Amino acid sequence: MLSQRSLKGNLEMTLASRLSTAVNVGKMDSPTEKWNLIVGNLALKQVQATVVGFLAAMAATALGSIPEGKFQMGHALLLCSSSVATAFISSLLQGGIMVGVIVGSKKxxxxxxxxxxxxxxxxxxxxxxxxxxxxxxGLYSCLDSQPYVSSLVCASFLSLTPVCILVSCWHPASHSLLFSGWEPVISSMVISSFGGLILDKTLSNPNLAGIVVYTPVINGIGGNLVAIQSSRISTYLHFHSTPEEVPAEAQVCYQPCLTFCGTGPNHRSAQVLLLLVIPGHVVFLYVISLMKSGHTTLTPVFVAVYLAAAQLQVITLLCVADWLVHCMWRKGKDPDSFSIPYLTSLGDLLGTGLLALAFHFLWAIGDRDGDVGD
Structure with a gap:
């Protein structure tokens, strides 16, 4: 279900980025155009969320069955129905929240x-x-007494997908994404899976179990910051150029140092976002320490190594975002729909990988969990 959570987050942030750009370029000034755009995008997201939930369940079933060498139909149906129902319901609720936030921000x-x-x-x-x-x-409680409930729930939500497909075809933008927007979604699932494998491998060592508390923090902060930067760059490109053409300052060969050393609005945004990394993580580390949620003692060495990993993750993500968004734009693809899934899944992979390396390094130098062995 970790992959479903990551993919669902990608869909929400992609929707938010598309509608934010639409607000900034004036596509939502007309009430009729605004609601056509909103309804079309929400229907598209329902289709993507349902398919994502189904694929995540199938992948989890396969990965769980192969090591054990056996397949249990009841458990597979339970997993599939839970995943599809969760994807559909949460997508509907989050879509409504996003529309409210974006329309409210515009006002x-x-x-x-x-x-x-x-x-x-x-x-x-x-x-x-x-x-x-x-x-x-709820479905697990019905598994033995009413085994047909899981199948019925899964079939009910899947049957709503054709209706959402028809609704999404009403708006040209969502209609085109209905057929072309699957590449980043599926690719991000593959990338995120590698991060999950790294986390599982690290958790197999009980001495490094503390990583589980910090993984959502480093991945969440990194993903949020790079999503903001990607959305801002995309809005800038929609304002100042046409698809397949980039502004003059971005036509030179890409140099990572320019992401933070330039003077343009996107460079200043990258500088501000980078400055937020350490204060943000310090706050979360303090909260984790107060709640005693983890198994790792917050020594000065641990804090320094953790913050170095977080800083390296965000630096890499912001550089990749600067390159990837412009690359998508040159190819005529809307970065709002294509770049964020890649960037957030890469953030999960980088965050988990760097955090695992940090924990292995800390264990090697003797800065170890104070609670292990208590």
Missing amino acids: KGINPDNVATPIAASFGDLITLTILAWVSQ
Whole structure:
């Protein structure tokens, strides 16, 4: 279900980025155009979420059955129905929240690029995990006495997909993405899976179990910051150029140092976002310490190594975002729909990988978990 949570977050942030750009370039000034755009994008997201939920369940079933060498139909149906129902319900709720945030930001004169994608990521995790726990618990209670319930629930939500497909065809933008928008979604699932494998491998060592507390923090902060930057760059390109053409300052060969050393609005944004990394992580580390949620003592060495890993993750992500968004634009693809899934899944992979290396390094130098062995 980790892959479903990651993919659902990608869909929410992609929707937020598309609608934020639409607000900034004036496509939502007309009430008729605004609601056609909103309804078409929400229907598209329902289709993508349902398919994502189904694929995530199939992948989890396969990965769980291969090591054990056996397949249990009842458990597979339970997993599939829980995943599909969670994806559909949470997508509907989060879509409504996103529309409210973006429309409200427009009325208040706030740039939705700065608020919509972080809210999408934050509420996405909370709502998805809550609904998943509620749905799976209810279906599990019916597994023995009413085994047909799982199949009925899964079939009911899947049957709504054709209706959502028809609705999404009403707007040209969502109609085109209905057929061309699957590449980043599926690719991000593959990339995120590698991060999950790294986490599973690290958790197999009980001495490094503390990583599980910090993984959502480093991945969440990195994903939020790069999603903001990607959305801002995309809005800038929609304002100042046409697809397949980039502004003059971006036509030179890409140099990573220019991402933070330039003087343009996107460079200043990258500088500000990079400055937020350490204060943000320090706050979360302090909260984790107060709640005694982890198994790792916050020594000065641990904090320094952890912050170095977090800083390296965000530096890499912001550089990749600068290159990838412009690359997508040159190819005539809308970065709002194509770049964020790649960037957030890469953020999960980098965050998990760097955190695993940090924990292995700390263990090697003797800065170890104070609670292990208590």
